[in-house]
Amino acid sequence: MADVQTSVRTRHGRRLARAAAAVAAGAALIASVGLAIANADAQTDPAAAQTWNLVWSDEFNGSAGQLPSAADWQFDLGNSYPGGPANWGTGEIASHTNDPANVSLDGSGNLKITALRDGAGAWTSARIETVRADFKAPSGGTLAIEGRLQLPQVSGDAALGYWPAFWALGSPFRGNYWNWPGIGEYDIMENVNGQGTVHGVLHCGVAPGGPCNEFNGLGGTTQCGGSCRNGFHTYRFEWDDSGASGQLRWYADGQLFHTVNESALPADTWASMTDHAGYFILLNLAMGGAFPDGVAGHATPTAATQPGASMLVDYVRVYTAGGSGEPTGEPTTSPGGGGNRDAYAAIEATSFDGSSSGLPAAGGAIGPLGDGDWVRYDDVDFGSSAPLDFMARVASGAAGGVSGLVEVRIDSRTAAPIGSFAVANTGGWTAWRDVPGNVSRVTGVHDVYLTFTSGQSQDFVSVDRFHFRR
Numbered sequence: 001m002a003d004v005q006t007s008v009r010t011r012h013g014r015r016l017a018r019a020a021a022a023v024a025a026g027a028a029l030i031a032s033v034g035l036a037i038a039n040a041d042a043q044t045d046p047a048a049a050q051t052w053n054l055v056w057s058d059e060f061n062g063s064a065g066q067l068p069s070a071a072d073w074q075f076d077l078g079n080s081y082p083g084g085p086a087n088w089g090t091g092e093i094a095s096h097t098n099d100p101a102n103v104s105l106d107g108s109g110n111l112k113i114t115a116l117r118d119g120a121g122a123w124t125s126a127r128i129e130t131v132r133a134d135f136k137a138p139s140g141g142t143l144a145i146e147g148r149l150q151l152p153q154v155s156g157d158a159a160l161g162y163w164p165a166f167w168a169l170g171s172p173f174r175g176n177y178w179n180w181p182g183i184g185e186y187d188i189m190e191n192v193n194g195q196g197t198v199h200g201v202l203h204c205g206v207a208p209g210g211p212c213n214e215f216n217g218l219g220g221t222t223q224c225g226g227s228c229r230n231g232f233h234t235y236r237f238e239w240d241d242s243g244a245s246g247q248l249r250w251y252a253d254g255q256l257f258h259t260v261n262e263s264a265l266p267a268d269t270w271a272s273m274t275d276h277a278g279y280f281i282l283l284n285l286a287m288g289g290a291f292p293d294g295v296a297g298h299a300t301p302t303a304a305t306q307p308g309a310s311m312l313v314d315y316v317r318v319y320t321a322g323g324s325g326e327p328t329g330e331p332t333t334s335p336g337g338g339g340n341r342d343a344y345a346a347i348e349a350t351s352f353d354g355s356s357s358g359l360p361a362a363g364g365a366i367g368p369l370g371d372g373d374w375v376r377y378d379d380v381d382f383g384s385s386a387p388l389d390f391m392a393r394v395a396s397g398a399a400g401g402v403s404g405l406v407e408v409r410i411d412s413r414t415a416a417p418i419g420s421f422a423v424a425n426t427g428g429w430t431a432w433r434d435v436p437g438n439v440s441r442v443t444g445v446h447d448v449y450l451t452f453t454s455g456q457s458q459d460f461v462s463v464d465r466f467h468f469r470r
Contacts, residue, residue, distance in 0.1 A: 064107030141323020159194025161301030184273025220258025254435030367462025404454030
């Protein structure tokens with residue numbers, strides 16, 4: 001969210017107009033700032049030998065009009081933190097409220113944040129942040145912050161000024177409000193003006209300039225395999241402290257699109273943003289400000305901007321893996337049954353109990369697979385509490401335009417899927433990615449089918465392993 005891009009300017013007496021101009025000059029560069037960093041590979045097989053443990057989540061289940069849980073979230077009200085920079089330091093113009101019309105559950109398992117304009121032309125919206133401010137990678141382990149969101153369904157002139165964001169700020173910012181960007185900011189997902197792309201950005205160091213090229217930050221961008229405005233997409237940020245040096249990674253729908261290595265930053269910059277107590281998570285829908293103004297080339301919102309569009313949030317989840325004495329080995333199930341399989345431990349894809357004819361298997365994986373293929377895993381035990389989702393480790397070297405669905409079905413390969421995710425080319429048949437997919441409620445012991453569906457005849461995926469998460 002680049003929370004205090006203009007707050008630092010305010011400290012130096014610079015006008016917002018100049019901040020917008022600066023962002024306008026740099027907006028075209030946001031996807032290419034630090035290209036060598038953005039295009040760097042993730043640490044070798046970063047998800048291998050890791051068991052992800054859910055440490056915090058909100059599924060936003062509840063009745064329509066209900067406010068988000070006060071035990072988990074706190075509201076940011078008005079136009080600034082007390083004693084902090086005006087307009088949240090970004091130049092945005094909407095006043096944030098705790099009015100259910102601006103922020104509430106929608107009754108369908110989502111948080112709904114809506115931007116409204118009154119008869120006098122004044123905008124209101126909402127911004128919330130987690131009560132917890134201690135989310136960080138365990139020593140020698142990895143932190144993951146993940147959310148499934150739908151962007152406001154508005155585009156063109158009607159979308160000018162919309163700025164939805166899912167992000168995290170370093171805990172020392174609370175109560176200070178003037179120590180940005182040194183305390184660190186991880187923008188997991190930002191979108192402006194209804195565009196089909198989203199940005200993942202790191203803010204750190206000093207401003208202006210510094211190792212993170214402030215006020216732009218070090219950013220990458222993605223189209224979510226097509227357009228990020230097309231329905232719900234999953235956005236994930238990982239802070240990996242498991243290697244010889246740290247690494248930050250940004251994903252959309254399981255696809256890595258931005259990486260920053262510790263070695264690319266000065267040691268004191270990395271320490272300043274990682275050695276404190278941790279981070280708190282924010283969700284907000286801003287209107288106007290330096291980023292959308294800079295991209296548009298003029299002030300936003302305008303008279304043509306359409307009020308009433310919403311950002312929907314299906315869930316926010318925080319995971320850790322390894323480190324701090326946690327187990328780093330990922331338990332696996334034995335091939336061919338031999339007792340109930342644990343749904344929450346890794347199930348090796350090659351350990352199937354049944355499959356479509358001629359199913360290819362190579363090494364420790366199955367595939368490439370295409371439309372109509374299926375595999376069956378007998379006696380998978382979900383226990384008495386239902387999983388939140390499932391995660392499959394997949395790879396694809398499919399040609400451009402070729403994609404398909406990996407589906408989970410229970411007890412019959414013709415039963416309705418209880419969950420699925422889409423996958424296209426990941427960079428090659430050995431370019432493995434961990435991709436999550438929601439699942440509906442299931443408990444007890446069942447046979448689990450993975451089925452593969454595509455509108456094209458070409459193979460589109462290989463599968464290494466999968467497991468469910470709760």
